[in-house]
Amino acid sequence: MSLIVFYSSVGGSLEMKNHQRKIFSILDSKKIPYKAVDIAQSTEDKEEMRRKTGNPKALPPQICNGDTYCGDYGAFENAVEMEEIETFLKL
Template sequence: MGKVNYYYSSVTGNLEMKKQQQRIEMILDSKKIDYERIDIAADDGAKAKMRELVGDPKALPPQICNGDQYCGDFEKFEAAVESEELEAFLKLC
């Protein structure tokens, strides 16, 4: 089992993206899920890696992976939270 990697951007003028990123962090923190924040704004290699894992050369953060396994974007994360399947979504079980 890998570690949850959370790809985000510290530099965004997009308010919706900021809200999504804050919500993901709030939920992961509240559930005490260990994760690594990876800032694609600070590291071009991280952006390339995120897009490679997602399989979309235009993918934007936030995106969530477990090791090298792609879990999903904010919409899929939110759906997993709503259906109480977050651990399965994050590939933790």
């Protein structure tokens, strides 16, 4: 399985952009490979993100490992604080 981070390159709040930036920064610093999927570029990618999260109104950033939903930014941040990032990401 491969790690997927669904994000948006357009719109959204400054808070959303900061959350996305922090996820990418932490994954990069830990050398955890991931695929960044920009839902602003494709309606199909947005639908896939919402299908995987099980929430028809889900907003980015959202993290999945293959077809397995890991969580949103809040869950990611909690996993980082608890030093359980590998467990959260299902690695």
